[in-house]
Amino acid sequence: MSFYRKTYVSVALDNATDGFQAGRNIAQQAIEKLSGHPPTIALLFVSHPLPKQVLEGVLSVLGDVPLVGGTSAGEYSHEGYVEDGAGLMLIHAEDIRFYPFGYKASWWRRSRSLLGQLVGISPDGLGSRYNHRSLILFPDDHSMDLDNIIEQAMSETGMLYDILGGPSPTVNQPPPRLPMMFFNRKSVHQGMVGLEILSQHAFGLSIANGWQPLSGPYRITSSDKGLIITIDGRPAREVYEDFFDELGLSPIELDGPQLLKYPIGVCHNATCRVSLAMGFERNGALKVTTAPPPNTIIHILSTQPSSMINAAQRAIQSALRRVHATPVGLLFIDCMSTSMLLGESYSQQQKVVQESVGDVPFLGFRSHGVLARLVGQTSGHYECSVGTWVIPG
DSSP: OOOOOOOEEEEEOOOOOOHHHHHHHHHHHHHHHHTTOOOOOOEEEEEESSSHHHHHHHHHHHHTTTTTEEEOOOOEEEEEEEEEEEEEEEEEEOOOEEEEEEEHHHHHHHHHSOOOOOOGGGGHHHTSSSSSEEEEEEEEESSOHHHHHHHHHHHTTOOSSSSEEEOOOOSSSSSSSSSEEETTTTEEEEEEEEEEESSSSOOEEEEEOOOOEEEEEEEEEEEETTEEEETTTTEEEHHHHHHHHTTOOOOOGGSSGGGGGGOOOEEEEEEEEOOOOHHHHHHHHHSSOOOTTOOOEEEEOEEEHHHHHHHHHHHHHHHHHTTSEEEEEEEEEEEHHHHHHOOOOOHHHHHHEEEEETTEHHHHHHSSSEEEEEETOOOEEEBBEOOOOOOOO
16 A cells, blocks of 8 residues: 655745845745745756855755755746746655765766666665656766766666756856756766655656758768768768758858757657757868767758647656656756747746646756656657656645
8 A cells, every 4th residue: 555645846936136145035935835844855956147155045044955956047937937047946745755966077987987876776775665766867068978878877777767857058158157066065067966766656757849850861971079070971061051042041041040940850750869050160060969970860850939839748748647646846857959949938838837737836947958768768868858857746
């Protein structure tokens, strides 16, 4: 017999100019919304230019409540959207086990262990009634190898865990900001923090995007890290020049923001893994976020605002199908490229949440893509996508 007890979730946003005050504000608001239920875990995401001060403000209210999170390019909830602000999610759960962890990149390079000792695959964990295992990961996008994190995590866990993650991004807009991750009272610029979750009931984790093939297929004939050098034996720029000509666009626009609207993708079963096109080298090589290896079949992709919103809806519905209890909270991991392409889409996502689950509290943050390992769905590092974590009550 299951004795699963109630879970409560609260969310708060703030963008006060003073970082410490912004942190205090969200912590006080989120505590009040929990209506007397003490928080078990805190998730903090910060786009404020003074993230360490925000963390200090949060801790001044929460004290020793376990906390993980990191910097982002923006946060949103039912209350709206903030940049240069912060978002906080508090969870009270009597019968879910949360185990936060964190380390610096230098430790990872020495030990070569990504996750350390997980409770869920220890002898006690394997024999317990908490047989649903999830990992939520927040690495930095500068020192950690995003393309290999999921593969290493799958290897270390024997594929027993569903995994979702959002890398803290390097923000190049002035002033430039390095990533920062939070683990309890500590903050690091290089490394990873995360949350091991053990539960009697499945958590709803899902990922989706709204990109569709517009041209191709093509074959990559030469590539390097971050570069697609030739496509079908031709410099990648020549292929894009022909593609832009077919669309009635000037080749001059290849060197402007128009290029972002047409990433490359590796597509399988109507789902495309996206890599942003970010410009060309002098030799015609295409700079991308992740370069597939030679002989990979790719397409040039496109999307519409409605398609991206439909992707958020699909992600929620897919996550809900895995939850056998009433949802009490949602976390969105939203690639920051969404805002580059569509502007402020949080209001549409808010509408999607309300249509799907009503006024259940949710928090979204903009990351450097989405990390995912989901049974029967996908695994890897995904750009231009949205990840959803539905918390059961």
